[in-house]
Amino acid sequence: MKKNLGVVQAVYPMPVLMVAAYDENGKVNVMNAAWGMICNSDRIALFIDEDHKTTQNLLKTKAFTVSIADREHMEAADFFGIATGNKMNDKFERTGYHAVRSEFVNAPVIDEFPVVMECELAEVAQTESFYAIVGRIVNTAAEEKVLSENGKVDPLKLNALIFDQFQHGYYVTGEQAGKAWNAGAALMKKEK
Secondary structure, eight states, X not given: OOOOOOSOOOOOSEEOEEEEEEOTTSOEEEEEEOSXXXXXXXXXXXXXXXXXXXXXXXXXXXXXXXXXXXXXXXXXXXXXXXSOTTTOTTHHHHHTOOEEEOSSSSSEEETTSSEEEEEEEEEEEEOSSOEEEEEEEEEEEEOGGGBOTTSSBOHHHHTBEEEETTTTEEEEOOOOOOOTTTTTHHHHHOOO
């Protein structure tokens, strides 16, 4: 029997995404965003507040990057979620991390995070319920150490952080439980 918990954001897992943009002077700002997802084959939607420093920066530059945080860089990833660039001018510098300009968009690529999507601002969607930044992914880059033999990102090598809304914890991806578009194939053949 289920117990009623009230209003809980009961989506698990949630990503730990590092959103980075330059300000008007080329200064790097990074924020931690769990409320983001792929919304088309070449689009990512970030449900982030308009008043974030990173949001204001990417609206000005029309570009940003989204990196996947991993276990090795959890401390900085969490810090990027705790600290605000609106109040802490040296937020990025405090981590000692490094950034290079993307080859594809006017946004910083954070060296330490293993996978990055380089995005152009595609649209801003705002309703009474949400504010969303939608980016067009123009390139995705990954460190070779997280790639499998077929040249694709291997989730087991990535050790991507996932956020838990229930207990406010970070976890990492684990074993493969099955193959998508295959695990339920037998039910397609089942007669009514």
